[in-house]
Amino acid sequence: MKYLLFSLSTLLLLILTACGGASSISVDKNSVSFAIDGGEENVSVTADGSWNVKDCPDWVKTETQEGVIIIKAERNETGAAREGNIVLQGKSNVEATITVKQFSKCTHITPASDEVEFEKEGGTETINIDTDGSNINVEAPDGFSATFADGVLSVTAPTNEEGAKRGEIKLTCDNQSATIYASQKGSICPTCRGTGKVKCKSCGGKGYVTHAYSDDWEDDYGCSDCGGSGKDDGSLKLGSGRVKCPDCGGTGH
Ligand SMILES: [Zn+2]
Ligand SMILES: [Zn+2]
Structure with a gap:
């Protein structure tokens, strides 16, 4: 019985192929790719008649069902990526190609x-x-x-x-x-972090500068670069130690 069924289905297929070979075949994916471990991918096939798998890379197995081809790949042990084409054929000059790729271990x-x-x-x-x-x-x-x-x-x-x-x-x-x-880029100036001001270079942020006239004679002066004035004779006015940020002109942006 099994043999009979097989023969019948083979016969049917032969008849279909002979008489009903598709005059148009299209696939919903022209390429499928597998990771190193392999797996299974389905591709839908639209055809107006029968079709068969004409070519297939030897590392790929296919299974066909109504309107779909199931593509299977084992783990890729070759150490290199591989690629091949599955060709579906209807009438002798009617074909559709699905490119199959499989990656290997990543090399770069x-x-x-x-x-x-x-x-x-x-x-x-x-x-x-x-x-x-x-x-x-x-x-x-x-x-x-x-x-x-x-x-x-x-x-x-x-x-x-x-x-x-x-x-x-x-x-x-x-x-x-x-x-x-x-x-x-940011919305605030990275140099002053949005404050618009940076430390005064002239006084190092202290607000005054020291002039030494000799080993035992020195005077502190208010740093004029950051708004100071006078000296330490009672007129000393410290500077703020901060000056306008040169990168944003003081806007902080
Ligand atoms: Zn700034
Ligand atoms: Zn200063």
Whole structure:
């Protein structure tokens, strides 16, 4: 009985192939990729007749069901990434191709750039990453977020209401790693941290300067650069020890 069923189904398939070979075949994915561990992927097939699997890489197994092809790959033990094509055929000149890739152990993570910079308004920037790793782990510092997909790292920074930010984004996979330096301009001046003032260089913030005339004769003078005046004969007026920030002109922004 089993044999009969088999024969019947084979016959049916032959008839279908002979008479009903699809004149159009399309697939919902032209490529599938597997991580080093392998797995299973389904691709939907739309055809107006019967089709069969004409070509398939030897490291891939397929199973066909109504309107779908199930693609399976074992763990990749070859030590190298691999790629091949599955070709579906309807009528003799009607084909659809699905490219199958499988990653191996990650051998490199190479960013196209090792820095990403944002204006204070923030936004999203992308960096192409050349890698054969399939499960790249991404760590972003505070104030930034980062995701990796299909060879592209997307880094996002929200509007920065504070001081300038810097941080390192780490990409790791197996024994490989890469660092990308992220920075964002801030809404406040990083030199004075928004205060608009910095320590007076002339007096080191003391508000006065000392002049020594000899070993036993010196006078303190109010630092004129930060608003002081007079000397220590009773007229001394200390300076504030702070001067306008040279980077922001005192605005703090
Ligand atoms: Zn400043
Ligand atoms: Zn001063």
